[in-house]
Amino acid sequence: MANGMSDDDKVGILVVDDQPNQLLSHEAILCELGERLVTARSGREALQRLMDEDFAVILLDVNMPDMDGFETASLIHQHPRFEKTPIVFVTGAQPTTLDRLKGYRVGAVDYVEVPVVPEILRSKVAVFVDLNRQRRDLQRLNDALQAEIAQRRNAEEAVRHSREKEVLLQEIHHRVKNNLQIITSLLRMQSRAVQDPAFSEALRECQNRVASMALIHDKLYRARDLARVSFAEYVRDLTNNILTSYALPARSVRVRLDIDDLSLGLDYAVPCGLILNELMSNCLKHAFPVGRSGTVYIGFHAEGEEELCMVVRDDGLGIPADVDLGRTSSLGWRLIRALVEQLGGVVQCQTAGGTSVEIRFTRQNAPQDQASAVRGESPHAQV
Ligand SMILES: Nc1ncnc2c1ncn2[C@@H]1O[C@H](COP(=O)(O)OP(=O)(O)O)[C@@H](O)[C@H]1O
Ligand SMILES: [Mg+2]
Structure with a gap:
């Protein structure tokens, strides 16, 4: 019946006589x-x-000197740990009804x-042994269940915390974007209000710089991944914004995009966005005079x-021969040089048959990026 059980699985039977x-x-x-007897x-x-x-179960002799079975049983059941331990009385003679009641x-x-009668005693004790084992199994199951519930609760809590954090982060991106958009609007209004064309142009360039950062926060706010663009x-989108801002005559400049679909964290996306903004603006501003x-x-x-590797060509x-992009004190290239340094990268420029600027840098902790990419011409990139 219970053969082959480990000592831990055996239940205890106390026999008192x-x-x-x-x-x-x-x-x-x-x-x-x-x-275990x-x-x-x-x-x-x-x-x-x-x-x-x-x-x-406790098998308890009723007639014992000093402390009899009734007294022992009463003391046992007074203890909260044993108050439910079943006691089977063993009586020498046929117990009277009064004795039974007392018991x-x-x-x-x-x-x-x-x-x-051996079989009767064994069967009676076996019933309590089975009951005890069932209760023990149930207790184990219950413990396991409690542990699982606690684990689940912790996991749910962690999910809730991370959701709350995400919502907060989303809200922050939204607000940063809104504030930056307000700044771009102010710069636009100011740019339109000033009479001096050079000053107006400088304000417009600043407006584009701020807008290129606002766009990153807009993307992050809308993205599923709140940390990467x-x-x-x-x-x-940046290209379209800049093209709209420069409003070149229709069909004069085509823009061809060939961008791997990498996701970048803010640390890289912001400087890269600002550099691209400068380089693209320069192309539209300086490379194609009227008629070209x-x-x-x-x-x-x-x-x-x-x-x-980022290339703008x-x-x-x-x-112009008299401009040294590595040294010029003009704001655009000063910014580019500072941002490239921030990225820990290097710049290479070529000016044969147009202008080509290539920037290389190393990204720390690069994640696995998806393979898809944007190629071909931007749908709005033709003006
Ligand atoms: N793509 C380009 N094609 C022709 N000239 C360029 C180009 N990019 C830059 N330049 C020249 O380099 C100069 C410095 O550029 P930058 O520092 O951005 O100043 P800014 O754009 O304000 O003039 C420009 O004034 C322009 O003469
Ligand atoms: Mg410039």
Whole structure:
């Protein structure tokens, strides 16, 4: 029945009797159950055993010197830990109804009479052993369930926290974008209000710079990933904004985009966006004077795991011989040089047959980017 059980799986049966031969006889009958049998020679010893371990059932002799079975049972059941431990009384003679009642009052669940019928004693004890094992299994199941509930609760809490954080971050991007948009509107209004064309132009350029940052926060606010911008999408929108801002005569300049769909964190997206804004603005401003048409090529590629290469090329006039882009104190290139330094990158310029600017930098902790990319001409990039 219970053979092959580990000691941990066995349940305890406490047999209490002052007579050694009775204890031996009970042991002989009950050892077949294969459980853990513990004996005690008196009520006091029984109480001591109970302090050490739990029992599925107590077989308790009624007639014992010093402290009889009733007294022992009453003391046992006074203790909160054992108040539900079943007690089967063993009585020498046929117990009277009064005795039985007395026993039930102190917590007896059953009676057996001496001489005991082995099968009856075994069956009665086996019932309590089974009950105890079921209760133990249920307790284990319950513990496991409680642990799972606690685990789930923690996981839910973590999800809720991260959702709250996301909502907060989204809100921040939204507000930053709104504030930057207010600044661009102010600059636009100011640019229109001033009479001096050079000053007006400077204000418009500032407006584009701020707008290029606002666009990043707009993208982040709308994106599923609140920390990274899809750079291809960003460049497409940035290009359209700049083209709209310069309002070149129809069809004079085409823009060709060739951008790997990399997602960039704010640390990279903002400086890259600002650099692109400067380079693209320069193409539209300087490379194609009235009457000259051409193409601006914008490329952005990952080379290897972490190196990125950004190219802006035009087939326009080329850089005037007297301008050294590495040293010029004009604001646009001063900004570009500072931002490239911030990225830890290097710039290479070529001015044969137009202008080509190539910027390379290494990205730390580059994530796995998707393979898709934006190629071809931007739908609005033709003006
Ligand atoms: N793509 C280009 N094509 C022709 N000339 C350019 C181009 N980019 C820059 N330049 C020249 O380099 C100069 C410095 O550029 P920049 O520092 O951006 O100043 P800004 O655009 O305000 O004039 C420009 O004034 C222009 O003469
Ligand atoms: Mg410029």
